Amino acid sequence: MKAIEFTGVSFRYEEEGPFVIEKLNFSVEEGEFVAVLGHNGSGKSTLARLANGLLVPDEGAISVFGTPLTEKTLFEARRNVGVVFQNPDNQTVATIVEDDVAFGAENVGLKREEIGERIEFALRAVGMEAYRGATVARLSGGQKQRVAIAGVLALKPRAIVLDESTAMLDPRGRREIVDVVTRLNKEEGITVVLITHFMEEALLADRAVVMNRGEIVMQGKPEEIFARQEELVTYNLALxxxxxxxxxxxxxxxxxxxxxxxxxxxxxxxxxx
Amino acid sequence: MKDVSFGQYYPVSSYVHRLDPRLKLLFLIAYIVAIFLASNFYGLAACAGVLVVIVIAARIPFGKVLRAVRGVVFLVIFTAALNILFYNGETVYASWWVFDITKEGLIFSAFLALRLVLLVVCSSLLTYTTTPVSLTDGVESLLTPLKWIKIPVHALALVMSIALRFIPILMDETERIKNAQKARGADFESGNLLKRIKAMVPVLVPLLLSAFRRADELGDAMDARCYTGSGKRTKYKKLRFTWRDLIAFLVGAALIAGVVLMKIYLPAPY
Incomplete structure (x- = not known):
């Protein structure tokens, strides 16, 4: 089954403005690990926001795990596709790690005991179980982002989209995040879409997709993409x-x-x- | 985050930390009433004694408590100075122009200063021992009656907890912008008050812009985690009133009763 499928999707932020994404066809198979590469303004972040209904396309259709994304299926889509954003400080709601992880599970009205189990599962999945009662502000950037991933995992999504979630981290934090998502993909079978502009992060992906000006311009195995150095340079991506x-x-x-x-x-x- | 210890949760496990936040909130209100009811040093001493017991029971280091006081040192000194200079007393120690330093003035200003310090310490103890989440849960629970007249108490409580969470982040950011503007030649230290206030504009504008940007991103992140603001939301941490809370309640009630009794039976002049 296709986890996320875009068919002829166009989107612009302002009416009469330029299309950020134009007639885009893009799909991710269930269980796949896809890396989306692109320079600033290539439309890759817009892609993340469209995939779980934070933005509504002007044209075309999006479906998530076989269900077309409409106003009625919005919350189903958001439960199935979790999004982790760029700035760890701007996506934590609570001060304490477990309270923040609980937020999503509370929103969908789960029972107390189940929320507790979900917190445990999510923190273990990102290797942060020892920090359950810690203050988020005192964690390192990589740890904060792992908590953010746990907050998304508490909703038991079938796919997660990381929208430049490594961009603000140091090399060590970036490695932590890539390790965590790779493990989630291999062990939990969660579909992963890793949006980034660091090419080395794409190495572990099943497929790399290069975006430029709202279009997919290159696509294939990461090694194949990296071999086409001259072409990458034209899209402002340096190997x-x-x-x-x-x-x-x-x-x-x-x-x-x-x-x-x-x-x-x-x-x-x-x-x- | 150097100087803002006020409003910062201090994560240790203690009797006080585990108390019901509603009780702590009510206790704080009662305590403030007690401080203002106290009309002599016996009353304030009793209040201070209770506070010391709470600090020990909460396993908060005394240095941390002092740091909360540091924020209001200027205010305390300022009011004390005014009182010393302007209080009309009988026993005059020194006199200059319209100012008299009197025994009563000294005692009165010491009394007020102590009152202010107790007030600040007690309020900061609440935030040291209570996470913003449980604090807002407490506020939300106490304000439940307002729900009956259709006031969105839950949303207000969430707004409050998010505001508390962002204080240190925005403080850090202010410092960063200030340094960035200093590096570009901005001068925050010299000139009169008006000039210094004007110098803050290039700090406040980017700060405000960034706050809006953060709010936008946080909103997206909350939406992405299925937040709707509807009543179907459940709570992971339920507030429960236990024997622990009962004991604390009795202690609080005894304190207030004690202060009231002292007000009635002990001679008033400090």
Missing amino acids: PRIGVICNRLRAAGMPVSNTLSAEQLAEEIAKCV
Whole structure:
């Protein structure tokens, strides 16, 4: 089944304004891990807001797990597709970790005991079970974002969309988040859409999608995308250093794969030599 | 977040932390009434004694309590100074132009200063020992009667808790913007009051803009987590009145009764 499906979707923020997303066809399979890459203003964040009904498309249709997204199915869609946003400080409602994680579950009217179980499940899934009673403000950026993911998981979504959730974090925090979502995808079978402008985060995805000016311009396995360096540059996406080295080595005739991990590249070079 | 310890939850587990927030709110009100009813030092001493017991029971370090007082030090000194200078007493120690420093003035201003300090410490103890969420739950529960006349108590309580949560964040942000403007040559320290107030405009405008942006994002995040503001919402933490609360209630009632009795039976002049 398709987890999220956009058919001919167009959207603009102001009437008469330019379309941020134009006639977009895009779909994510259930259980898939998709990375959406794009420069600022490519429409990738709008994509996240359309997927769970925070924005309503001007044209076209969106369906979520087979149900067309309409005003009536809005809340079903929001329960199924959780969105984690960019700034951890602007998406926590409560001061204490468990209160914040409970927020979504309280909103849908679950019973007390069940909310407790959901909190436990969600915090364990993001590896924050030891911080249940902690003050959110005292956590690191990566930990705050993990709490935000837990807050979404408490609604037991079948898919989560991370809208540049790593953009404000340090490298360590970014790695924490990517590890958590990868595990959620592999172990819990949750569909993941990771929107980012850090290319190395796309490496673990099943599929990478590159957006530019509201359109999908490239699509395929992350390694394949990274190999097309010149094309990426035209969309204002710079390949990380390691990727550039890989491409150069290959051009010089060394049979290395398209990896973005320094360790793997080192191993492959060692084998060649 | 350096200086704002007022309004910050202090996360330890204690008897006071576990009390019902409604009781704590009512106790605070009763305590404030008691402070203002007290007409002599015996009464205030009793109030202060109770406060010390609460601080110990709440396992709050005394340094933390002092930090709450630091915020009002200026106000305390200012009112005390005015009282010392203007109070009309009998025993004059020193005199200059229209000002007399009298024994009664000194005692009276000490009395007022103590009252103010107790007031601040007690209020900050409430926020040290109660999370904003349970505090707002308490307010919401106490204001339930207003629901009958169709006032959206729940929404108001949520607004209050979010406001409390954003205080430290916006404080941090103010500091950041201030530094950014200083780096661009803004001067906040020199000039008269009017000039200094004017100098704050380039800080307040970006702060306000950012607050709106944050509010917008928070709204989206709340929507994304299925918030509707409807009555179908459930509560994870239910307020329950227990024996713990009963004991605290009795202590509070005894305090107020004691202060009232002292007012009646002990000689008034401090």
